[in-house]
Amino acid sequence: MSGGVVHVLGAAGFSGAQLAALVDAHPSFALGTITARADAGRRLVDVYPEYRVTTALTELDLEQIAPGDFAAVCYPHAEASELVAALLDRGVRVVDVSADHRLHDPALYPEVYGFSHPRPDLLAEAVYGLPELHRERIRDARLVANPGCFPTAALLALLPVRDRVIHVVIDAKSGVSGAGRTPTAAVHFSSATENVTPYKVLTHRHTPEIVQEFGQEVLFTPHLVSADRGLLASCYGRFVGDTPHPDDLLEDYRVFYAAHPFVEVVEGPPSMRATQRNNYAQVFVTTEPRRGLFVGFGVIDNLVKGAAGQALQNLNLMAGRPEAEGLL
Numbered sequence: 001m002s003g004g005v006v007h008v009l010g011a012a013g014f015s016g017a018q019l020a021a022l023v024d025a026h027p028s029f030a031l032g033t034i035t036a037r038a039d040a041g042r043r044l045v046d047v048y049p050e051y052r053v054t055t056a057l058t059e060l061d062l063e064q065i066a067p068g069d070f071a072a073v074c075y076p077h078a079e080a081s082e083l084v085a086a087l088l089d090r091g092v093r094v095v096d097v098s099a100d101h102r103l104h105d106p107a108l109y110p111e112v113y114g115f116s117h118p119r120p121d122l123l124a125e126a127v128y129g130l131p132e133l134h135r136e137r138i139r140d141a142r143l144v145a146n147p148g149c150f151p152t153a154a155l156l157a158l159l160p161v162r163d164r165v166i167h168v169v170i171d172a173k174s175g176v177s178g179a180g181r182t183p184t185a186a187v188h189f190s191s192a193t194e195n196v197t198p199y200k201v202l203t204h205r206h207t208p209e210i211v212q213e214f215g216q217e218v219l220f221t222p223h224l225v226s227a228d229r230g231l232l233a234s235c236y237g238r239f240v241g242d243t244p245h246p247d248d249l250l251e252d253y254r255v256f257y258a259a260h261p262f263v264e265v266v267e268g269p270p271s272m273r274a275t276q277r278n279n280y281a282q283v284f285v286t287t288e289p290r291r292g293l294f295v296g297f298g299v300i301d302n303l304v305k306g307a308a309g310q311a312l313q314n315l316n317l318m319a320g321r322p323e324a325e326g327l328l
Contacts, residue, residue, distance in 0.1 A: 067091030149306030230272030
């Protein structure tokens with residue numbers, strides 16, 4: 001059974017290009033329109049030779065997208081919401097890879113993303129696209145809000161203890177591709193190489209997303225590191241009540257993630273290289289029983305499990321395909 005046609009809108013950015021390549025190689029999906037603005041008219045392989053995708057980038061034309069198709073919108077935040085609404089009105093099922101439908105509360109958008117959301121009704125409808133948390137709702141959704149990369153890694157490290165740990169602090173580090181394709185002084189080679197830089201301290205827009213899905217306030221600080229890909233979230237907290245033995249906590253995590261094909265519970269702290277260019281997350285947790293402390297680590301590739309791979313995971317679920325198809 002075919003999975004259908006998937007259009008990738010905004011395919012010239014890092015996440016969009018990665019997703020177009022994954023769809024192009026998928027055994028059941030057909031790659032439809034892939035769009036860009038400045039790069040329209042060029043083949044994707046000419047922009048990203050590593051992906052070998054010969055489909056040409058075009059300007060957006062909604063008439064090329066048929067009812068019943070799927071679309072992944074890989075626009076910058078604050079630019080996707082109107083397009084997503086238009087696609088849904090055409091009968092297209094959508095994965096929004098931008099941040100425009102991740103937060104349920106429309107009142108947060110002016111403060112966090114700098115715009116008033118035009119369709120609060122779609123915020124109420126959108127399913128947060130973390131399969132490890134909302135798999136069954138994703139299957140039937142018209143609109144899936146693909147999670148951010150930092151929330152993905154942090155939530156996977158924290159979800160099994162979200163009712164047992166408080167005062168959570170998240171220290172996260174990401175490669176420069178997480179900043180997107182548009183160059184800035186902060187990601188210039190001379191600034192980023194051999195360097196680690198905290199940024200958006202106390203103001204990062206992924207904080208309310210983590211709070212929404214984790215269910216309590218957290219202190220989150222991201223850092224830019226001298227790497228192309230990869231993301232490591234180090235999470236700390238204090239247990240409420242008894243502190244489990246480290247071995248017992250690891251076993252709890254193994255049980256929690258047993259039915260989730262892309263989360264590996266490992267025996268020691270993971271490194272970013274373990275998940276580069278694949279859709280896996282690795283998680284390790286331990287405890288300090290004397291002081292009641294929790295320590296957890298989540299590591300992903302920010303462009304795969306943190307963006308494009310997770311989007312394909314969601315598309316597979318929406319299309320009734322095996323969740324891991326095209327990702328192993």
